[in-house]
Amino acid sequence: MVRLGRSFTLRSLKSKETKVLTKLRDFNYLEPSTLPEALFLLHHYDGRAKILAGGTDLVIQMKQKKLTPEYVINLKKISGLDYIEYNGQWLRIGPLVTHSMVAGSPVIQKNFPMLADACLAVGAPQTRNRGTLAGNLCNASPSADTPPALIALGAKLKMESSEGERVMNVEDFFSSPFATALKNSEMLTEIKIPSLPARSGGAYLWVPKVTAVDETLVGVGVLLTLNSDKRCTEARIGLGSVGPAPIRAHKTEEFLKGKRIEPKLFAEAGEVSASEVSPRSRGDYRREMIKVFVRRALDQALGKIEEAI
Amino acid sequence: MEHLINLRINGEPYEVRIKPNTTLVDFLRDKIGLTGTKKGCDTGQCGACTVLLDGKPINSCLVLAADTNGKEILTVEGLGRDGKLHPLQETFMQEGAVQCGYCTSGMLLSAKALLDENPSPGEEEVKKAIAGNLCRCTGYVRIVKAVLVAARKMGG
């Protein structure tokens, strides 16, 4: 029986702050010319400073009064932070690389096309031209597009402070909405992605929330590796917008490992993925979409492998 | 504290002192007096405030004016040259791509950036290029057509 709709929809979410500022509150604006200088400032102002890369997240949040930094540290006077380098083993992306730059990079289109796809899913041209890959990761929106793709690609994140540096797997970087492992004095300075193993194929697929250009309702990144016997030697699966943070679908990966590729396998993998997620809003629908899109992404990844053979 | 910035707007050099909490759209509209760039939402969603920053379309409501030191900005007022309209401006007029006009400045600049990079786009590419520009009046149909006609006019 079709549910009789109501002429309005009730939600029991907490009410949002109801004010968007027309004029940003005052702040001190700093433009260091070297990375060590930037790290020093970050350390020195301990929690009272925010990094400005593209600014598409920072400025909105300052307008919404979610962030009121006393100091804003603009990185764009520092040269050499917008690199995309691939030496055949590692792809290294600098902190000022924008989503447009990633999507338009011939090196990435050729060797890591799913990352280009994930970056094209971000916002609209204006946002992609400004927003950086690193900045977007640090903003840690649960519905961000690049984390699932980066998780599938096995990306590592380098975080630096004036005390030193550390490297972390991308899936460990996120914990809860808009929170990351970054300490106040740390900056995300590089995203590193290993080259794809032989007989690998990847895909990033996503369902928008409503319209074609929209936040992501469900994002799926997969990297499938097969052996010559058409058995899955490894599967890496990143899922986005299905819980408080993007996750690596360990159970699904386990499920696929060692199995022979046959018609029903990917659908079953989808079912396993659906059991690994805990979406809050539109939960039933999101779980359905995980089933469908994990299957479709694995199909597409398989297609890439078969094409290359 | 005010910062001194040097930039070029529509080909003209400017040296200005501004407070860092000034967004580029407010700077252009209030300080420079170029009101052709519009504010529809002030949060980077509608694209009415789109200008070209070093040739790339961005939402000027989310860029700090202080961050444009050494940059080249193009607004709708700078589209024409020597009193002549840009082909896009001509086709927008001729093809009926303008109704209330509030999204028009942003649309023109997103379209120009597209044609500068890709002189012969297809319909899908035009739609992608203006996906960040909201319009409630036209349904986008004639805007897309105007861009395609301009591309042909410009030799694409």
Add this chain to the structure above:
Amino acid sequence: MSEYSAIGKAIPRIDALEKITGQAIYGDDLKFPNMLYAKALRSEYAHARILNINIEKAKKLSGVKAVVTGKDTPFLGGEALMDYPFLAIDKVRYVGEAIAAVAAVDEETAEEAIELIEVEYDPLHVLLDPQKAMELGAPLIHEKMHTYQRLAVIKPIENTNICHVLQFLKGDVNHGFDESDFFFEDTFTTQMVQHGAIEPHMAIAQVDPSGKITVWVTNDSPHRLRQDLSSSMGIPLKKLRVISPPYVGGNFGGKGGLKVETLCIPLALKTDHKPVKMVLTREEVFTSSLVRHPGIVTLRTGVKKDGRIWAREAKVIYDTGAYAEKGPTVCHQACVAAVGPYKIPNVKVDGYCVYTNKPIAGAYRGYGIPQVAWAHESQMDIIARQLGIDPVQIRLKNGVEEGDVSPTGQQKLNSVGLKECIKKVAESVDWSRPKEKYRGQGIACAFKNTKTPSGSSAIVIVSQDGTVEVLASTVEIGQGSKTILAQMVAEELGVPVENIIMAIPDTDITPFDASTTSSRSTFHMGNAVKKAAKDAKDQILVIAADMLNADSSDLMIERGLIFSKKNPSKKLTISQVIKNEYKAGLDIIGRNSFYPVADGETGGMWSAPSIFWMYGAHYAEVEVDIETGRVKILKVVGAHDVGKAINPFTCLGQIEGGMVHGIGPALFEEMIIGERGQVENTSFLDYKMPRSLDIPEITSIIVEAHHREGPWGAKGIGEMTVVPMAAAIANAIDDAVGVRIKDLPITPDKILRVLKEKGNP
């Protein structure tokens, strides 16, 4: 084939050049010396008594020039029912209602000052469901409703939250049901949506030393606003001047009625003649301007086995939010159209306009008719499927024609292009083609009235050099009125369109116009400018007749040249004629006041007969992904009867724009209300309007069913173009995958749920 010089010509808009060069001036571009900036403090409660407002700290902040609260504004305004306070008085009725306002030297200071205002509330029971709000004994949102001034036609039910109730009867529906072979009962709902004009609302108010208040405002109806301000504030019209900025960036009904000026004016009265400007943030537009009435429409329909609709009963409940605004008249117009453009002998319509503690619902493109069309066109397909009759055929079988009595019985219909619209749409697609899997086609039609009676005046001034200036208060909101009114004057006077200047609406200068709403401007203001131009022309020809030694009835003007049909070689320019007559200088002034009344009109504003009805039909072809429930609209076609297309270019633009606008509420848009009554999605990120990548292939068709009283036969178009789209899409989805959704918006979640219940994979 064209016998006209300007009418029917697809000329580019005369305001396009200004707009594409960034030179067009809109409200926010206006700046005056010593201007102050205003911000509002808005309620966080949907329903609460205000116990205390402390503005002392705000007043003391350096840079603050004035602070006002409801104590400064003991007025109530409103067109249908005067229930609307400029600033909340004693209680707040929706989240986002303005409680206080501040004017300061800059926006930063004003925003800071707002945060210093302290308010004590006593929360009251919040009513969000209109059906609960309607119940007898429900807590009252407007305790003093029975004391409000109102239009004669408005009938509130005392001691309830129902601010207007109405009924139309024709024949006997119960008898009709008995005589029918099939009976259908369905309830359809529509959600809260918003206009989405890209330009936010603004106003600038200034009081001069004599106490005269001038307001520059993005309002669609300067004279109506002036009247509203005069009635609510109790000040004479001569003390009020409303000026429209040269251009308004989109309206769709959202910029009508008392808005931002209700905050700027009280502030301006305290700022020592300094102008006070306020621009709403996008968030404030969402919470505190207007929305479309969420509707619950129940249709009980009796049908004969050959497909004739024999009896139809409609119950229409419109949720008008915290204040009535245009609610009662929206409900009224919707009820007149509720049973659809069909020949139905037995009709009963009951309409209710109900208060709730939600954002204020008001005029929105379609004025209540999209919601009833959603119902009658969805049910028409349910009926068609059950009876095994083709959806196009069943509409042609029942559709009204020239001379038919209107469904609610008040008038005989003339200028009825309904069937032509339906046929043209069906012909333009391969309607009878074999069905493809997961793809479907749907059709829907509708009709819409215009507020009747309503008046428009115009003045046409012909200057010494032949330049023509038109004084008309129609606001150029993007619909192209400036251009087509200029075309009409050009045609009537016989001069090139380039010679016409359209004045900016200013109540001190341009004469009365009821409003730029209701799709009425082409017909009403069109007639006014046409007749004013004729008046000027007649005067010119009298003088010219003398100079040409001819009969003025033999004279013509073409491209500014006057000549006699009998002796065309002797020509005079308009300039020569005027200069010759008035050597020391003067001009020719033509005027007209147009106030048409429909046959059967029962007197007073908002009678049921409409001076004209617009008709239209939409087609949608969709493809449904049965794994995700996502709907892809492949193609839409819209045919609209406009009487006569004054400018086919702008007409087609309206049809295309309207159809895409209509897709929004059908599939994407919904304002989500939280438990406390607050709007959850107050940005374009979360309120999803169609973008370029969402549009299908679009075909627009103009149909012309000449209206004998329209200027050159023209009627109107603006609103009708959104009306049938939602039902066309729903009907296409039903055709594609057998899923019938009755509550908007149609979402993938809803479709998938039904598909799974039905056992689809």
